[in-house]
Amino acid sequence: MSPTQDFDLKERVRSAVDIADVIGATLELLPQGRNLVARCPWHNDRRPSMTINQERQTWKCWPCDIGGDVFSFVMKRDGTDFPTAIRTLAELAGIPVEEYTRGKKTQPGSPDDRATLLSAIKLASDSYFEHLQSNEPDARIARDYLAARGISDESRKHFRIGFSPDSWSYAVDLLKSQQFSGEVAHACGVASPKRSGDGYVDMFRGRLMFPIQDLQGRPIALGGRVIPAIAERHGDRAGGKYINGRETMLFRKSQQLYGLDLARDAIRRSGEVMVMEGYTDVVASRQAGIETAVAVLGTALGEQHVKILRRFAERVILVLDGDAAGQNRADEVLELFISADIDLRVMTLPDGSDPADFVAAHGREAFEKSAREAPDALDHKLMRLTDGVDVERDTHAVASAVDKMLKIAAKAPDGLRIDQLLNRMSKRFEFKVERLEQRLAVLRKETKRPTFRKPARPAIQNQSRAATSHVAPHTDPNAALQESADGVDDSPIASSDTMLPQPHLTPPSEHAAAAPVTLKPMRGLERDLFETLIENPELANMAVEAIDVQWLEGMAAKMLLTAYQDLELEGHSLDADSILLLVENDALKNQIVTLQERVEERSGKLPESAEDRYAAIVTRFREREMSDEQNRQIEQLASASMPEDDEDALLKAIVEKARLQQRIRNES
Numbered sequence: 112m113s114p115t116q117d118f119d120l121k122e123r124v125r126s127a128v129d130i131a132d133v134i135g136a137t138l139e140l141l142p143q144g145r146n147l148v149a150r151c152p153w154h155n156d157r158r159p160s161m162t163i164n165q166e167r168q169t170w171k172c173w174p175c176d177i178g179g180d181v182f183s184f185v186m187k188r189d190g191t192d193f194p195t196a197i198r199t200l201a202e203l204a205g206i207p208v209e210e211y212t213r214g215k216k217t218q219p220g221s222p223d224d225r226a227t228l229l230s231a232i233k234l235a236s237d238s239y240f241e242h243l244q245s246n247e248p249d250a251r252i253a254r255d256y257l258a259a260r261g262i263s264d265e266s267r268k269h270f271r272i273g274f275s276p277d278s279w280s281y282a283v284d285l286l287k288s289q290q291f292s293g294e295v296a297h298a299c300g301v302a303s304p305k306r307s308g309d310g311y312v313d314m315f316r317g318r319l320m321f322p323i324q325d326l327q328g329r330p331i332a333l334g335g336r337v338i339p340a341i342a343e344r345h346g347d348r349a350g351g352k353y354i355n356g357r358e359t360m361l362f363r364k365s366q367q368l369y370g371l372d373l374a375r376d377a378i379r380r381s382g383e384v385m386v387m388e389g390y391t392d393v394v395a396s397r398q399a400g401i402e403t404a405v406a407v408l409g410t411a412l413g414e415q416h417v418k419i420l421r422r423f424a425e426r427v428i429l430v431l432d433g434d435a436a437g438q439n440r441a442d443e444v445l446e447l448f449i450s451a452d453i454d455l456r457v458m459t460l461p462d463g464s465d466p467a468d469f470v471a472a473h474g475r476e477a478f479e480k481s482a483r484e485a486p487d488a489l490d491h492k493l494m495r496l497t498d499g500v501d502v503e504r505d506t507h508a509v510a511s512a513v514d515k516m517l518k519i520a521a522k523a524p525d526g527l528r529i530d531q532l533l534n535r536m537s538k539r540f541e542f543k544v545e546r547l548e549q550r551l552a553v554l555r556k557e558t559k560r561p562t563f564r565k566p567a568r569p570a571i572q573n574q575s576r577a578a579t580s581h582v583a584p585h586t587d588p589n590a591a592l593q594e595s596a597d598g599v600d601d602s603p604i605a606s607s608d609t610m611l612p613q614p615h616l617t618p619p620s621e622h623a624a625a626a627p628v629t630l631k632p633m634r635g636l637e638r639d640l641f642e643t644l645i646e647n648p649e650l651a652n653m654a655v656e657a658i659d660v661q662w663l664e665g666m667a668a669k670m671l672l673t674a675y676q677d678l679e680l681e682g683h684s685l686d687a688d689s690i691l692l693l694v695e696n697d698a699l700k701n702q703i704v705t706l707q708e709r710v711e712e713r714s715g716k717l718p719e720s721a722e723d724r725y726a727a728i729v730t731r732f733r734e735r736e737m738s739d740e741q742n743r744q745i746e747q748l749a750s751a752s753m754p755e756d757d758e759d760a761l762l763k764a765i766v767e768k769a770r771l772q773q774r775i776r777n778e779s
Contacts, residue, residue: 118681118692118693128204129165130163130165134170140163146162148160149161152379154172168180170184171701171705176701177697179691180692181200182197183697185200187697188375189326189327189375190375203327205226220295229299229361230291231291232299232333234286236273238282243267249277252338252341253274256339261395261467262395263398266394270390270393270394270397272320273322275313275315275316276317279316281316282315283302300314300332300333300362314357315354318337323367324372324373332362334355334356334390356408368386368407381403382425383403383425384424385401385403386405386407387404387406388406388407389465390406392430395467396466399474401478401479403424411444412427417453428458428482429455430458431460445488445489447488448528449488449519449520449529449532457485457486457491460481490535497512503541509540513540514550517536517551517554518554521555533547533548630665630696630698631665633667636731637664637668639728642710643725644675645687645703647721648685651686652685654675654729655679655685658729660673662732671699674694674699675690677693687703687707691704
C-alpha cells in the first residue's frame with residue numbers, strides 16, 4: 112500500500128466511525144459539559160476520568176496519562192497493533208480494505224466475503240438467543256437445565272447463551288430468508304453439507320448455544336452443549352457433550368479464547384488470567400465473581416493463545432480438572448512454559464471436579480486461594496514425576512524422571528528458563544548441573560535442533576547526544592526506540608545518533624505488550640513549538656522548512672516534527688487531525704491529544720498572537736543552536752590540540768557569532 116493509499120484509508124475509516132460509538136460499545140458514556148466521560152478500564156476508576164471529545168474525535172485518561180484517537184483506543188482495548196485496529200474499524204464501517212491493499216476482492220454475499228459471514232453468524236447467534244426465551248416446550252426444557260446447573264438468567268443474558276431448536280434446517284432456513292445462501296451458512300459455521308444429495312443441514316440441533324466472540328464482541332463461531340432431556344430422544348445419535356464450531360475464515364481455535372472479550376478489562380486490572388476448559392466453567396466462575404476466566408475451545412492451550420494473553424496479563428493460570436485427562440494436559444504445557452516469556456501456573460482441582468463444581472461447592476474464596484497457591488509448570492511437573500518416588504534410593508525412577516524433563520528441555524531454545532530448570536532439577540534430584548548440561552547436549556543432538564542464545568544487548572546509548580548528532584528523518588521501520596523515564600535509549604535496534612523511529616509505525620503486537628514504546632512528555636521550548644503549530648496549522652508549513660530536527664532534544668519532538676515533514680512531503684494538510692491520522696505510535700498520539708487539550712484550555716488567554724510566539728520560538732532555537740556550537744568550539748580551543756593559526760581563526764569566528772547572536776536578541 113502506498114503512503115497516499117494508507118492515509119486515504121485511515122481518513123475514510125475515521126470519517127465513517129464515531130469514537131463515541133466505538134468506546135460506548137464497551138464502556139458506559141456520560142455527558143459532561145461539551146464532552147463525554149467514562150470510567151477508565153485501565154485503572155481502578157471510581158468516578159469517570161476518561162474524557163471523550165466528539166468534536167476532535169479523541170479520548171484521554173489523565174490519571175493513566177494515555178489517550179489518542181479511535182485507532183489508538185482500539186489498539187489499547189484489544190492489545191493489538193495498528194494494522195489490526197484499522198482493519199477492525201474498517202469492517203465495522205463496512206469499508207473493504209482490499210481496495211487499498213490490492214488484495215483479493217470479494218463479492219458481497221459470497222461465502223468468501225468476511226463481512227457477509229460476520230452478518231450471517233450474528234443473525235444465527237441472535238436468533239438462538241431469542242429462541243431460548245420463547246415459550247416453546249424445548250426452550251423451557253433448556254432454561255430448566257440452565258437453572259439446574261446454577262446458571263442465572265443474568266449470566267444467560269451476559270454471555271448471550273441461546274438454544275438451537277431440535278430441527279434439521281432452522282438456521283439454514285433463517286439465513287435463506289435473509290438472502291444468505293447455504294454456502295454462506297456452511298462457511299460461517301452453522302451448517303454442514305448433507306451426507307447424501309445437495310444442500311445443507313444445521314450443525315447444531317437441540318443444544319444450548321454459546322456464541323464465541325472476538326475482542327470487538329462480534330460472534331465469529333458457536334459452540335453447542337447437549338441437553339440430556341433432549342438428547343435422550345436420539346440415543347447414540349445425539350453426538351458428543353460439546354460440539355465446538357469448526358474453523359472458518361472468521362474462527363481459528365488456536366487464536367481464540369471463549370469469554371476473553373468480556374474478561375479483558377478485569378484481566379488487565381489484576382495482571383492474571385485463568386484459562387479453563389469449558390463454556391460453563393467460565394460462566395459459573397464469572398457468576399461467582401471470578402471475572403478473569405476464559406476457556407480454550409476444544410484444543411490445548413497453545414503458543415498463539417499465550418501470545419494473545421501476554422497482551423493483557425503477566426500470569427496465566429491453567430485451571431485443570433482433577434482427572435487423569437487434566438493431568439495429561441498439564442504435562443503438555445510444560446514445553447510451552449519453557450519457551451514462552453510468561454509466568455504459567457498449573458492449578459489442579461481435587462477429586463476430579465471441574466471449576467463450576469468446585470466454585471459451587473467451596474465458593475470463590477477457596478477457588479482464588481487455590482489459584483494463588485498454584486505451582487508454576489516446572490514445579491508441577493517435578494512434583495508429578497517425584498510423587499511416590501524415593502529420590503535417594505529409587506535410582507531407576509529418578510533417572511527416568513530426569514530424562515523425561517531433559518527431553519522436554521531439549522526441544523526448547525536455550526536461555527534463562529533452561530538454566531532455571533537445570534538448577535531446580537539439580538536441587539530436587541541431587542545431580543550436578545554440569546552432568547545435566549552434558550545429558551541435555553546429547554539429547555539436543557538427537558532431536559537435531561541446534562542450540563542458540565539470544566544476542567547480548569548492546570551498550571546503552573545516551574539520548575542526550577541526539578541534540579547535536581545527525582538524525583535521519585526517514586529510517587528503517589523496525590527501528591523503534593524506547594525512551595525510558597531518564598531519557599536513556601535501551602533499544603537493541605540502534606543508537607539514537609543514527610536512527611529515529613518513524614512516528615507512523617508501531618512495533619508488532621506480540622512485542623508491543625512486552626516492551627511498549629514510551630516517550631518522555633514534551634516540555635519547555637519544544638512543547639511551546641508544537642502547541643503553536645496545533646493552534647495555527649498555517650505556521651506548520653513554515654516550521655518544516657525552518658526547524659532542523661537536530662535542534663530538538665526529546666524523542667517525541669523529533670518524531671512529531673518528522674510526521675509534519677512527511678505530511679508536507681505527501682501534500683496533506685498540516686493540521687492536528689492529519690497528524691493524528693498519520694501517527695500510529697500510541698504514545699505519540701497521547702502526547703498530541705495532550706497538546707490539543709492545552710491549546711484549547713489557553714485559547715484567547717495569551718497576550719501574544721500565535722505568529723509572534725512562533726517567531727520568538729524560532730529565534731530561541733537558533734540562539735540555542737549557536738550557543739551549543741560556540742561551546743563546542745570553546746571546548747576545542749581548550750583542548751590545545753589545534754595549530755596556533757587555526758586557533759586564531761576559530762577565536763575570531765566565535766567572537767563574530769557572539770556579536771551576531773547579540774544583534775538577533777536586540778532585534779527580537
